[in-house]
Amino acid sequence: MKELLEGSMIVAKAIQLCRPGVISAYPITPQTHIVEELAQMVADGHLNAQFVNVESEHSAASVVLGSEATGVRSYTATSSQGLLLMAEVIFNIAGMRLPIVLTDANRAISAPINIWNDQQDTISLRDAGWIQLYAEDNQEALDFHILAYRLAEDKNIMLPVMVCMDGFILTHGIETVDMPTQEQVDKYLPPYKALYKLDVDNPLTLGPLADPDYYTEARYAIHETQKKALALIPKLTAEFAKVFGRNYNGLIEGYQIKDAERVIVAMGSVCGTIKDVIDELRKKGKKVGLLKITSFRPFPAQEIYEALKNVPKVAVLDRSVSLGSFAPAASEIKACFFGKTKKPKVISSFVAGLGGRDITKDSIKEIYSALTQKEKTCEFIDLKPELLKENYE
Amino acid sequence: MKEIRIHARAGQGAITTASLLGYAYFTKGMYPYAFPNFGAARMGAPMNAFVRVDSKPVRLRSQIYEPDYVIIVDATLMRGFNCFAGLKEDGIAIVSQREGVEIPKLKAKQKLYVIPANDIAMKTIGRPLGNTALLGAFAAASGELDIEALTASVKQRFSGKALEGNIQAIQQGFDFVKNIKK
Numbered sequence: 001m002k003e004l005l006e007g008s009m010i011v012a013k014a015i016q017l018c019r020p021g022v023i024s025a026y027p028i029t030p031q032t033h034i035v036e037e038l039a040q041m042v043a044d045g046h047l048n049a050q051f052v053n054v055e056s057e058h059s060a061a062s063v064v065l066g067s068e069a070t071g072v073r074s075y076t077a078t079s080s081q082g083l084l085l086m087a088e089v090i091f092n093i094a095g096m097r098l099p100i101v102l103t104d105a106n107r108a109i110s111a112p113i114n115i116w117n118d119q120q121d122t123i124s125l126r127d128a129g130w131i132q133l134y135a136e137d138n139q140e141a142l143d144f145h146i147l148a149y150r151l152a153e154d155k156n157i158m159l160p161v162m163v164c165m166d167g168f169i170l171t172h173g174i175e176t177v178d179m180p181t182q183e184q185v186d187k188y189l190p191p192y193k194a195l196y197k198l199d200v201d202n203p204l205t206l207g208p209l210a211d212p213d214y215y216t217e218a219r220y221a222i223h224e225t226q227k228k229a230l231a232l233i234p235k236l237t238a239e240f241a242k243v244f245g246r247n248y249n250g251l252i253e254g255y256q257i258k259d260a261e262r263v264i265v266a267m268g269s270v271c272g273t274i275k276d277v278i279d280e281l282r283k284k285g286k287k288v289g290l291l292k293i294t295s296f297r298p299f300p301a302q303e304i305y306e307a308l309k310n311v312p313k314v315a316v317l318d319r320s321v322s323l324g325s326f327a328p329a330a331s332e333i334k335a336c337f338f339g340k341t342k343k344p345k346v347i348s349s350f351v352a353g354l355g356g357r358d359i360t361k362d363s364i365k366e367i368y369s370a371l372t373q374k375e376k377t378c379e380f381i382d383l384k385p386e387l388l389k390e391n392y393e
Numbered sequence: 394m395k396e397i398r399i400h401a402r403a404g405q406g407a408i409t410t411a412s413l414l415g416y417a418y419f420t421k422g423m424y425p426y427a428f429p430n431f432g433a434a435r436m437g438a439p440m441n442a443f444v445r446v447d448s449k450p451v452r453l454r455s456q457i458y459e460p461d462y463v464i465i466v467d468a469t470l471m472r473g474f475n476c477f478a479g480l481k482e483d484g485i486a487i488v489s490q491r492e493g494v495e496i497p498k499l500k501a502k503q504k505l506y507v508i509p510a511n512d513i514a515m516k517t518i519g520r521p522l523g524n525t526a527l528l529g530a531f532a533a534a535s536g537e538l539d540i541e542a543l544t545a546s547v548k549q550r551f552s553g554k555a556l557e558g559n560i561q562a563i564q565q566g567f568d569f570v571k572n573i574k575k
Contacts, residue, residue: 004415004416004419004425006412029434115431115434137450137452166454168428168429168430168431169428169454172408172428172429173426173427173428173454174411174412174415174425174426174427174428175424175425175426175450175451176419176424176425176450269454270454272451272452272453272454273452273453273454273455275452276452276453358455358456359454359455360455360456360458361453361455
């Protein structure tokens with residue numbers, strides 16, 4: 001049924017439909033509405049789950065680690081500093097192969113303090129072993145949570161999934177979505193039956209010491225599973241389409257890409273703005289397209305190679321930075337083409353939209369115009385040079 | 394596609410206003426995208442809420458710089474700040490009346506409606522929350538929405554006395570503009 005709701009309410013409803021048994025979270029802007037709504041649902045008896053109040057994000061992550069270890073479907077949500085405070089536990093959750101789903105309302109990282117959107121928080125945890133899916137709009141945010149549990153709990157995967165949605169732009173954006181029925185979700189997402197769990201009758205240790213004789217294999221196994229997820233995601237999205245009627249590739253999405261001479265690569269809500277700009281440029285006869293990356297972990301290198309190998313010029317738009325190096329997505333996109341014969345002549349890298357600086361249609365047009373023969377490395381868009389002058393005299 | 398920019402101070406209900414407006418469009422089968430932009434995260438700080446609406450899902454995620462309509466909930470914001478910046482050549486501005494605030498002159502084809510929204514709200518709701526009166530005025534001034542759509546919108550938000558008051562406020566805001574237009 002079509003409903004008009006705030007992004008946070010949409011996610012809360014999606015989680016309700018997924019029937020988690022334990023939810024634990026600590027409020028942080030712009031994630032707060034999601035867990036407030038879930039707490040309300042639990043209090044009102046509309047969701048049969050235990051909501052555990054905690055004093056910090058580190059504890060929230062620890063609670064869901066524990067509950068998931070007992071074989072109960074668990075959920076948490078956070079943002080920015082909250083995700084960083086969870087970081088230690090985040091790595092543990094993946095290492096212990098616990099299929100938790102977490103929503104991150106993407107937000108900038110301090111200092112300076114900034115409550116607004118960029119993607120630095122989740123990008124900074126890309127190596128934790130979690131699967132990371134980035135939503136373009138609130139329909140995707142809704143659908144990806146349902147997909148996330150199915151993917152995470154698959155017995156060949158058993159890895160946690162982070163659904164990343166742009167803070168404020170999506171979490172506080174009121175949009176029309178097609179809300180699935182409980183029957184549809186139940187059909188797609190069966191009750192969780194843990195492969196292994198903490199059980200007093202069958203004692204088990206999770207996350208013990210693994211000395212140099214064992215540690216490498218534990219990490220290798222996660223790496224191999226990430227590759228398996230690359231193959232599984234398109235199968236799960238195909239099944240998703242049959243139940244819900246919405247088609248996702250789940251790894252990447254091409255828009256106007258077939259004959260494109262210039263392609264912009266991006267993740268998250270900015271892809272919508274880019275699509276509007278592409279339509280405008282196409283009307284003027286410019287052959288331009290978008291490659292949206294949905295799954296950043298696992299990174300779909302082969303799919304990206306196939307999509308871009310015949311495109312002469314590629315621009316990668318990062319909404320985060322790897323200070324002192326190449327921009328995060330840009331360096332990985334470039335890596336897809338090293339040593340290949342077929343490849344773009346130019347792969348330029350742009351950084352925009354940090355700490356909530358608005359990415360306008362003009363920002364995208366500037367990237368398009370700057371995508372020339374001369375390759376750009378980590379070029380900041382909409383930079384204000386007047387703010388960079390220093391004077392300590 | 395139509396774009397509406399709401400100017401208010403944090404705590405004055407701009408997000409609710411945007412959400413009510415969005416829902417009214419939704420009842421007409423349109424696809425709204427209503428969203429806020431916070432300045433300093435504290436009560437009383439100037440902030441914006443936006444509604445972008447189209448007959449198909451809205452993809453554009455930037456703020457609104459060239460609105461078709463501006464709704465100014467707190468006229469004191471116009472002291473030292475141009476709330477009409479970027480308003481389309483034939484754009485319409487709906488301003489909540491406030492004594493002692495000078496309203497800048499608009500361009501020839503632009504239209505300005507100054508609504509005694511807080512007076513209407515005091516009479517109908519009993520509190521100086523003129524937002525729904527402004528929505529009624531917006532509907533009459535723009536021709537974008539009818540009373541029924543706005544009524545449906547407040548019905549999913551309020552109940553009892555608050556609902557009755559807001560329905561009256563919408564009607565009186567609407568009638569105020571209709572009488573000017575006559």
